[in-house]
Amino acid sequence: DEVAALAAKDGSAATAPQRPPAVAPHRGCPGAAARTLRPLAAPVADAPAELTARLPSWPIQLRLVQPSAPFLRGAHVLLAAHCAGFALPGLHQDWLTGRIPIIACPKLEDNALLQERLTTLLAAGVQSLTVLRMSVPCCGGLERLARNAAAGLNLPVSCAVVRL
Numbered sequence: 001d002e003v004a005a006l007a008a009k010d011g012s013a014a015t016a017p018q019r020p021p022a023v024a025p026h027r028g029c030p031g032a033a034a035r036t037l038r039p040l041a042a043p044v045a046d047a048p049a050e051l052t053a054r055l056p057s058w059p060i061q062l063r064l065v066q067p068s069a070p071f072l073r074g075a076h077v078l079l080a081a082h083c084a085g086f087a088l089p090g091l092h093q094d095w096l097t098g099r100i101p102i103i104a105c106p107k108l109e110d111n112a113l114l115q116e117r118l119t120t121l122l123a124a125g126v127q128s129l130t131v132l133r134m135s136v137p138c139c140g141g142l143e144r145l146a147r148n149a150a151a152g153l154n155l156p157v158s159c160a161v162v163r164l
Contacts, residue, residue: 034059034069054092055101062104062117073125075100079118079146080132081139082108087162088132095132106141118149131159 034057057071062079065072078099085091085103102121104114122129131146133139143159150157 034066034071054096056096057100060101060103062102062114062121063109065102065117065121067120067124069124071100072121075126076128076130077102077122077126078130078132079104079142081105081134081142081162083134083139084132084162087134087164095130099130104142104145106145107138111141111145115145115149118145122149122153122155126155128156129158131157133159133161135161135163 057069059065076099078095078101080091080095080101080103082103082105084095088094104118106114129146129150131143133142146159147157
């Protein structure tokens, strides 16, 4: 704002006209909006088929999934370690069918926040929780977070460990 800059430079900032901001305030990342995804009937123009998402929902990052997301109601959730997708080439085929994927890493994220978020999500009407973790010691925290979050909800929790 050139007028305000000149007024401040001259010491007369109090007389500078006040203008409303030209741009609306930022309200968060549009990519974090909850979406139920469906297979595309036709490929996106100019996009190779291998670059078409094959997820049933978005977002998948635990810290971004909202408890009000419609895809959580009655869902069977797969809570997977970040590394699991890279370690298991058949992750989609073997683990995602019929499940809503959520990913987290107890080593890289604040465990108290993860536990709070997961407890809230599970209470939103989830039917079951499957944990897919790596065999490394730090990943044991993911199973612990899941079992603590499900405690008292009468929610079945199972865990599978990917061996390195």
